[in-house]
Amino acid sequence: MSQLKRTLMLATPVLASVCAMVLWNSQVQADSPAEDEAFPLATHDLLPHPSGRHVAFGRVDPNEIIEQPIQYSHMLHAGTLNIQCEYCHTMARKSIHAGVPPTETCMGCHKVVDATDRPELEKLKGYWERGEEIPWVKVHDLPDFVYFNHKRHVTAGVQCEECHGQVKETMTVAQRVSSLNMGWCLECHKTHPSVDENYGAQAELRRAEMKDCYTCHK
Ligand code: HEC
Ligand code: HEC
Ligand code: HEC
Ligand code: HEC
Ligand code: HEC
Structure with a gap:
């Protein structure tokens, strides 16, 4: 066809x-x-998640505060301790999804960090000892009719911060800073400098492809 x-x-x-x-x-x-x-x-918040948890659908409200099961801090881990994003979000460069780390990733360090009288760390230890994954609530969630792929963006040289904001400077648990609506995607596709760098003389052709409906709605 x-x-x-x-x-x-x-x-x-x-x-x-x-x-x-x-x-x-x-x-x-x-x-x-x-x-x-x-x-x-x-804001779409039409479909309650099957688990009863609160999950946004599609375009999101950046001001909404989402409660997480543990007050994990990006500022401390990615900022002060300088752990790389991809140490925990291992799939960002390889797959459609960046993924949230399994408890095991945390325990690599937290087996040796003293949890006594520190409720957030005691919670972490509890999940680990019961063999349960931590029920992190998804912060970003595009509707299913949109195709988005981390790998293509990350390998092209688009930085996490361009889409997710100043995670390590300002965020405890992750927040949404971008609207994730169609205009947001298209605006960056029209202007992002990596396209000129990566495609040279073919850049205009690539930009045309990147605004084709079929690129994002398969
Ligand atoms: C590379 C090592 C490392 C990894 C991986 C790691 N942490 Fe930590 N975490 C630390 C260190 C170091 C501290 C600071 C401990 C201190 O202040 O004594 C800390 C502090 C914390 C605290 C704050 C405790 C408090 O009361 O202030 C929480 C909660 C926490 N981590 C949760 C997690 C979770 C959840 C994960 C996995 C997603 C994780 N950590 C992964 C090293 C790590
Ligand atoms: C071009 C914009 C963009 C870039 C660059 C980007 N992300 Fe994302 N990220 C998104 C969007 C859009 C979603 C929602 C995807 C969905 O719901 O299908 C998302 C979702 C996520 C999630 C939730 C789990 C998942 O995979 O759906 C994590 C974690 C994440 N991003 C981390 C990262 C990290 C770490 C980097 C850098 C290595 C990064 N992102 C780079 C746009 C981006
Ligand atoms: C020590 C592990 C660790 C590191 C390092 C880390 N994260 Fe995370 N990240 C998590 C955990 C745990 C969550 C789930 C809780 C939350 O939403 O804050 C998360 C959630 C996220 C989300 C939201 C996912 C969703 O549900 O949509 C984004 C976006 C994100 N991280 C980006 C980053 C970026 C960008 C960096 C580097 C600057 C980074 N993270 C570094 C552990 C980590
Ligand atoms: C900050 C800039 C930026 C934002 C925001 C952004 N993109 Fe992209 N996107 C790019 C760049 C750059 C490329 C080109 C990658 C390449 O081909 O080198 C791209 C390419 C793509 C591709 C083509 C992948 C392929 O296999 O051909 C898809 C699909 C895509 N983006 C979807 C989206 C969607 C959906 C959103 C919004 C939810 C979005 N993008 C937001 C920068 C962005
Ligand atoms: C770069 C990615 C991208 C391209 C290209 C794109 N879209 Fe979208 N589109 C999205 C995203 C992301 C959403 C979901 C967010 C939203 O509802 O705004 C969406 C949502 C939609 C919706 C549903 C709006 C709603 O409110 O439910 C329609 C209709 C739509 N797109 C039509 C199109 C048409 C027609 C084209 C081609 C002219 C196109 N799109 C090209 C990313 C894209």
Whole structure:
């Protein structure tokens, strides 16, 4: 099938919903809380996670504070102790998902750090002794109809910080700093300097590919 035909086939239902959204937008102002409830344009939080945990769906609210089971600190570990991001998020360079570390990664050090009278470390030890994984709550979660791949971005030279913010300078548990909406993806695809560096004379062609609907909606 030609690329164009494939794009059109994909785009038809997608375009219909875009039109519906535009129509809807012309009738309501998305900012008022009441209308947000009817159609949450700014934040999707439509599907409760099967576990009952609170998981955002799609575009996210960067101001929302998510409670984690342990008050782990990125500032301390990635900042003060200078542990590299990829020591814990081992898959970022290799896979679609960056992944959150198993308890074993923590215990490599925490078997020897004294946990007495330190409730957060006692919790960590508890999970380890019971043989349970720590039930970290997912902070970022794109809807399933979007294709995103860490490996392609990280190996192209896009830094974690460009998408996740000043993790080691300012964050205890991770927060969202980017909207993760489509405009955010497209804006960077249009402007990121690595494309010129990595593709040279082919850069414009690559940029055209990077805004094709099929790149992100397979
Ligand atoms: C490379 C070693 C190392 C790894 C890996 C590591 N930590 Fe730590 N962690 C430390 C050190 C060192 C401290 C500071 C201990 C101190 O202040 O005495 C610390 C402190 C902590 C504290 C703060 C304790 C307090 O009361 O202030 C928590 C909670 C914690 N770590 C959780 C974790 C979790 C969860 C993981 C795995 C995701 C992890 N750590 C991985 C070395 C590590
Ligand atoms: C181009 C932007 C971008 C870059 C660069 C990037 N991330 Fe991500 N990251 C995302 C997006 C978007 C998600 C949500 C993915 C999803 O829900 O499918 C995410 C999710 C994650 C998650 C949650 C688990 C997962 O894989 O879904 C972790 C952990 C993470 N990123 C860590 C990192 C680390 C560490 C780096 C650097 C080595 C990095 N990211 C680089 C955009 C980026
Ligand atoms: C010692 C291990 C460790 C190191 C080092 C580390 N992280 Fe994390 N990271 C975690 C843990 C544990 C979580 C889950 C708790 C949370 O969300 O804060 C996490 C969560 C995240 C998330 C959110 C994942 C989600 O659910 O969407 C991002 C993004 C992230 N880390 C980025 C980074 C970046 C960027 C660095 C380097 C500057 C880094 N991390 C260094 C252990 C680590
Ligand atoms: C900070 C900049 C930046 C942001 C934000 C960003 N990207 Fe990218 N993206 C890139 C760059 C640079 C490339 C080109 C990588 C290459 O080919 O060298 C790329 C390439 C891609 C590709 C092509 C991979 C392939 O296999 O051809 C996909 C898919 C993609 N991005 C999806 C997304 C999605 C979805 C989002 C938003 C959730 C997003 N990107 C946000 C910089 C970004
Ligand atoms: C670089 C990646 C990327 C490209 C290219 C892209 N999209 Fe998206 N799209 C996204 C992301 C991420 C979302 C989910 C976030 C959101 O809802 O804004 C999304 C969401 C959507 C939605 C659902 C909006 C909603 O509110 O539920 C539609 C419809 C859509 N895209 C249509 C298109 C069409 C048509 C094209 C081609 C002209 C296209 N997209 C190209 C990343 C992309």
